[in-house]
Amino acid sequence: xxxxxxxTDAVIVGFGWTGAIAAKELTDAGLSVVALxxxxxxxxxxFATRRMHDGLTYSVRGGLATPLDRVTLTFRNNGDQTxxxxxxxxSFNPSQGFGGxxxxxxxxxxxxxxxxxxxxxxxxxxxxxxxxxxxxxSQDWGVTWDEVEPGYDRxxxxxxxxxxxxxxxxxxxxxGNPYEGERSDDFPLPAFERNRPGxxxxxTAQSMGLNPxxxxxxxxxxxxxxxxxxxxxxxxxxxxxxxxACAYQAKGSPVxxxxxxxxxxxxxxxxxxxxxxxxxxxxxxxxxxxxxxPAGEELFxxxxxxxxxxxxxxxxxxxxxxxxxxxxxxxTGEGVVGRNYSYQxxxxxxxxxxxxxxxxxxxxGSQGTxxxxxxSDNFDHAQAxxxxxxxxxGGFIGPFNLGADPxxxxxxxxxxxxxxxxxxxxxxxxYQNRVGINVHxxxxxxxxxxxxxxxxxxxxxxxxxxxxxxxxxxxxxRMMRFLMDRAEEIxxxxxxxxxxxxxxxxxYDITVYQTTHNVGGTAMGADPGTSVVNTALQHWDAHNxxxxxxxxxxxxxxxxxxxxxxALAYHSLGRLTGEYLSDPRPLDA
Amino acid sequence: xxxxLTTLEARPSRRDxxxxxxxxxxxxxxxxxxxxxxxxxxxxxxxxxxxxxxTDAEATAVEAMVDxxxxxxxxGPGAIEAGVPTFLDRALRAGYGLGExxxxxxxxxxxxxxxxxxxxxEPHQLYRVALADIADWAQAVHGAPFAELPPxxxxxxxxxxxxxxxxxxxxxxALFFGTFWFDVRTAYFSDPIHGGNxxxxxWRMVGFPGAYTDLRPYLSAxxxxxxxxxxxxxxxxxxxx
Numbered sequence: 001x002x003x004x005x006x007x008t009d010a011v012i013v014g015f016g017w018t019g020a021i022a023a024k025e026l027t028d029a030g031l032s033v034v035a036l037x038x039x040x041x042x043x044x045x046x047f048a049t050r051r052m053h054d055g056l057t058y059s060v061r062g063g064l065a066t067p068l069d070r071v072t073l074t075f076r077n078n079g080d081q082t083x084x085x086x087x088x089x090x091s092f093n094p095s096q097g098f099g100g101x102x103x104x105x106x107x108x109x110x111x112x113x114x115x116x117x118x119x120x121x122x123x124x125x126x127x128x129x130x131x132x133x134x135x136x137x138s139q140d141w142g143v144t145w146d147e148v149e150p151g152y153d154r155x156x157x158x159x160x161x162x163x164x165x166x167x168x169x170x171x172x173x174x175x176g177n178p179y180e181g182e183r184s185d186d187f188p189l190p191a192f193e194r195n196r197p198g199x200x201x202x203x204t205a206q207s208m209g210l211n212p213x214x215x216x217x218x219x220x221x222x223x224x225x226x227x228x229x230x231x232x233x234x235x236x237x238x239x240x241x242x243x244x245a246c247a248y249q250a251k252g253s254p255v256x257x258x259x260x261x262x263x264x265x266x267x268x269x270x271x272x273x274x275x276x277x278x279x280x281x282x283x284x285x286x287x288x289x290x291x292x293x294p295a296g297e298e299l300f301x302x303x304x305x306x307x308x309x310x311x312x313x314x315x316x317x318x319x320x321x322x323x324x325x326x327x328x329x330x331x332t333g334e335g336v337v338g339r340n341y342s343y344q345x346x347x348x349x350x351x352x353x354x355x356x357x358x359x360x361x362x363x364x365g366s367q368g369t370x371x372x373x374x375x376s377d378n379f380d381h382a383q384a385x386x387x388x389x390x391x392x393x394g395g396f397i398g399p400f401n402l403g404a405d406p407x408x409x410x411x412x413x414x415x416x417x418x419x420x421x422x423x424x425x426x427x428x429x430x431y432q433n434r435v436g437i438n439v440h441x442x443x444x445x446x447x448x449x450x451x452x453x454x455x456x457x458x459x460x461x462x463x464x465x466x467x468x469x470x471x472x473x474x475x476x477x478r479m480m481r482f483l484m485d486r487a488e489e490i491x492x493x494x495x496x497x498x499x500x501x502x503x504x505x506x507x508y509d510i511t512v513y514q515t516t517h518n519v520g521g522t523a524m525g526a527d528p529g530t531s532v533v534n535t536a537l538q539h540w541d542a543h544n545x546x547x548x549x550x551x552x553x554x555x556x557x558x559x560x561x562x563x564x565x566x567a568l569a570y571h572s573l574g575r576l577t578g579e580y581l582s583d584p585r586p587l588d589a
Numbered sequence: 590x591x592x593x594l595t596t597l598e599a600r601p602s603r604r605d606x607x608x609x610x611x612x613x614x615x616x617x618x619x620x621x622x623x624x625x626x627x628x629x630x631x632x633x634x635x636x637x638x639x640x641x642x643x644t645d646a647e648a649t650a651v652e653a654m655v656d657x658x659x660x661x662x663x664x665g666p667g668a669i670e671a672g673v674p675t676f677l678d679r680a681l682r683a684g685y686g687l688g689e690x691x692x693x694x695x696x697x698x699x700x701x702x703x704x705x706x707x708x709x710x711e712p713h714q715l716y717r718v719a720l721a722d723i724a725d726w727a728q729a730v731h732g733a734p735f736a737e738l739p740p741x742x743x744x745x746x747x748x749x750x751x752x753x754x755x756x757x758x759x760x761x762x763a764l765f766f767g768t769f770w771f772d773v774r775t776a777y778f779s780d781p782i783h784g785g786n787x788x789x790x791x792w793r794m795v796g797f798p799g800a801y802t803d804l805r806p807y808l809s810a811x812x813x814x815x816x817x818x819x820x821x822x823x824x825x826x827x828x829x830x
Contacts, residue, residue, distance in 0.1 A: 050824045053800035056779040067690040077703055084700040084707055087692045193808050236803040248802075357813035361797055362804040406778040406797050418751065419658045419770065420744070424794070428664050431795040432813055457694065511705035 002290050002300040008034045011289055011303035013274045013318065014310030016100020017562065018548035018569045020254035020262070021158075022307045024228065025570075027264035029577040034267050034301060036291055039066070039096030041270035042103065042255055047245035055405035059243040062089050064104050066096040066311075071459040073313060073466040077507045078448065079330065083467045085457050091509070092516040094311040098268065099245070099255040101311065101516060102562075106242040106402050107218035107251050107365035109161045110559040111152050111567075113376040114145035114181040119555065123392060127382055131390055133475055135447040137340055138392070138555040142526035142535040143571065145181050151567030151574075153184050156216070157227035159252025159566075162189040162366065163216030177213045179378045189221045191366070192235070196358050197399040197435040198369035204494045205371055212398065215368035218252030218562075228261035239363040239403045251365065270294070273461060277306055277322040277545065285544045286324070292461065304584075305544050305576070309569075312551035316341075316451045316521035317466045325522075325532050325541050328450050330469075336532045338452045340445035341520040342556040345395065345472065345480050347504045349437040349487040351496035352413045357432045360404035370398030374486055375558050376442075386478035393479050395441020395558040397487045406431065414500045437491050439483045440515070442558040443476055451521045471508050480504040517561050519553035524568070526588070530554075534588035536580075537572035543586045546572055640674075642681045642713065646734070647720045648674065653736035655773050657743050665794030666787070668777060676776035676785030677716075686713035708760075712768070719765035722757035723750070782821045792818045800824045 010026050012019045015037035026033050057063040074083035095101045115122040118140045123131055132138070155161070165186045166176025175191075191214035194202065198214070205212040219235040226232060235250040249256045259268075271294035278287045278300070288302035308315050319325055319337050328339035372378055374394050381390045403409070406427075411434045416426035454467035472480075484503050491499050505512065525531030528540040537552055539545040548569045550561050557564065579587055640648045652674050661667030668674075680686055688711035697709045710718065727735040731742065738746065749755035751770070753763030776785035778792070780799060786792065792799055799818040807814045 050800045050802070050821065053824075054780055054782075054821055056775065056783050060775055060779075061685060062690060065690070068692040069688070069690060072692040075704060077701065081701065082698070084698065084704045085692050085694070087706050089690070090705055195808055196811060237805050237808065238802050239798075239804065357811070359807065359810055359814050362807050362810075362814070404797065406792065406795050407775050410774065410778065410795070419747070421660050421663050424659065424664050428794055431797075456696065507701075507703050509703040511703065 002298040007302040010305040019309035020258040032265035052247040102253040103245040151570030155566035159218035160220035162221035163187040315551040351491040352498040354497040363401040367401035393442035445555040519550035522551040523554040524552040536575040666790040673776040
């Protein structure tokens with residue numbers, strides 16, 4: 001029997017981006033708040049050391065990652081297979097501890113597009129309903145650009161996003177993204193100067209009539225005091241960014257940007273594993289959460305409001321383990337928890353420039369230069385036919401230099417020996433003269449791609465692991481063929497002496513790192529028959545339970561998800577503090 | 590994670606260890622370092638022998654294999670001079686070798702390639718089983734240990750291992766090769782504080798500056814930048830002073 005602790009106004013599960021933002025906004029509103037985090041209590045002092053430049057410990061061994069021996073998931077490509085556990089770090093790598101994956105991301109902060117939030121109705125209106133393949137369950141989000149935009153603006157001013165705007169209050173800006181949704185304000189910091197691959201890409205893409213721009217990034221290009229009054233450092237392009245925590249307090253993160261500003265009646269508890277959310281007898285609310293203390297004692301934390309703000313996988317699993325909401329059944333299409341899980345498509349074209357030096361070591365999240373001419377619905381899908389048919393979605397194309405630690409970055413040109421003396425020579429050449437043109441694109445939702453509880457495998461606490469059933473459908477495969485052709489055209493136009501196209505790997509392979517952009521499973525929406533949470537991210541079946549994070553995406557966008565996750569969190573918390581506190585009730589009734 | 594950092598902080602300085610190592614025989618140096626914990630051994634310069642995990646026979650085979658995968662001479666260091674076998678030996682006794690952060694609960698069954706590694710073996714067990722299998726294969730096919738085969742025959746054997754065409758008694762050869770070649774490259778390029786990449790020679794080979802910090806001044810360069818690399822062993826001593 002769990003020991004019951006003194007009640008709090010709000011308890012937050014998970015202390016990453018959304019948990020920290022929730023703690024800040026709710027304490028500012030005068031609430032008492034407790035945050036529960038399964039990982040360690042990291043603070044800025046833990047990271048302000050060049051130990052953060054240890055590629056083995058962080059990049060390879062995943063020193064800040066959630067250890068799989070504590071919790072992993074099982075995976076299969078389709079329902080005919082037996083799901084087996086992901087036993088080693090592979091396709092994605094969420095982090096734990098105060099700050100969560102916000103410690104280890106690269107900071108890429110592009111916004112989604114206005115049409116992304118009304119995907120089903122937008123495509124239907126422009127192309128007709130027939131463009132949607134059978135079994136595609138992508139849907140509208142239930143919110144519009146005007147509701148989300150203030151959250152993007154807020155996040156950019158919290159996370160020190162550096163960029164070049166393309167559309168400020170309807171005014172077109174040179175050098176920025178000409179397609180972007182109308183911004184209420186400029187970025188708080190200017191974009192960084194470009195590295196050599198970025199300069200080459202911009203020159204070439206512009207000569208082809210395309211519109212390259214610096215990817216907006218939560219790496220401070222100048223010293224910055226953010227919207228919460230927190231002082232952040234300046235990025236030095238040290239080359240140790242994704243997978244590492246920032247040693248210079250320059251990467252926008254909960255630890256660097258939010259947690260130092262949280263005041264009021266607040267307590268964050270580390271090394272606490274939340275077991276379940278407790279339902280109330282009224283059937284319409286929850287009463288708090290039960291968790292294990294660091295010493296293994298089972299504790300019940302009563303709270304008037306529960307904020308579920310863990311990584312997408314754990315948000316879904318905790319709802320399933322707690323029996324809150326109907327679990328999705330792919331056989332009938334009924335149920336919602338675990339429905340509409342999606343991912344992103346990653347592939348690249350490697351361009352080798354014989355005799356040239358690209359200096360890949362000068363790196364950080366900032367050194368990404370992309371174009372969105374083939375992103376979202378920025379182009380006419382009726383004209384972009386592959387195998388004679390249009391596809392839904394899109395993505396960005398461009399070179400990144402996120403880091404070039406040779407442990408994980410030692411590319412060799414096509415035809416090089418796989419090892420031996422010739423391999424060494426090829427590494428020396430490839431390290432300097434290779435530019436990767438990345439393709440990063442959307443994944444729609446489908447009836448057969450979903451999350452549920454595994455019937456066999458358990459976590460370290462004896463609870464069922466989450467089971468992922470996922471593959472890249474035909475729509476995504478054809479989209480990636482289209483995008484890869486565009487990327488290869490650009491690589492050749494850049495003057496590469498050798499080009500290698502590494503297309504989307506099918507079937508989806510969980511062993512190869514792709515991206516930590518897993519979304520969906522607790523979709524938001526205006527219809528409780530196809531969503532877990534309403535447009536305020538409030539659970540349809542428990543009005544004092546709010547779910548924040550990538551799990552609320554009904555399908556994945558073509559851009560990096562973090563700014564959208566944060567923008568939706570601000571939108572939800574605004575409605576919570578503005579409409580819910582004074583009169584607790586279902587907000588979308 | 591925190592324990593790991595604490596261990597690093599508590600270490601004697603690298604200078605002290607080096608002075609100690611120079612004054613003692615290799616065996617005695619390792620024994621002295623062993624008394625301070627396995628982690629300290631990583632800071633010692635590579636010395637032939639002194640393996641803690643590998644048996645003599647295993648070490649001989651591993652040294653022979655890595656010497657073919659990354660041979661000495663040419664543009665950069667060979668795996669032996671870079672300390673790759675020492676790194677592997679230490680890593681297999683530490684968290685990595687013991688399966689830290691890896692999910693090793695059953696039941697175990699074979700899956701698809703897309704589902705990845707599904708054996709019940711921790712990395713140290715995988716190495717032990719594979720090295721025994723490879724020794725048996727070399728004896729059965731060539732009548733000699735791997736290390737005593739001519740270089741060209743060793744290369745052929747490694748190619749068979751990589752392609753999966755080497756029939757081992759207990760393991761898919763390609764699975765071990767994949768793990769081994771990844772670990773060898775990791776050893777070759779990791780910060781020297783972990784026991785490989787001796788004298789940062791592999792970093793110098795490609796032009797990686799290691800734990801150097803401010804690279805902004807070089808952003809506009811159109812030719813290869815040249816920066817003397819910095820290892821964590823150097824930096825952490827400075828931070829602790």
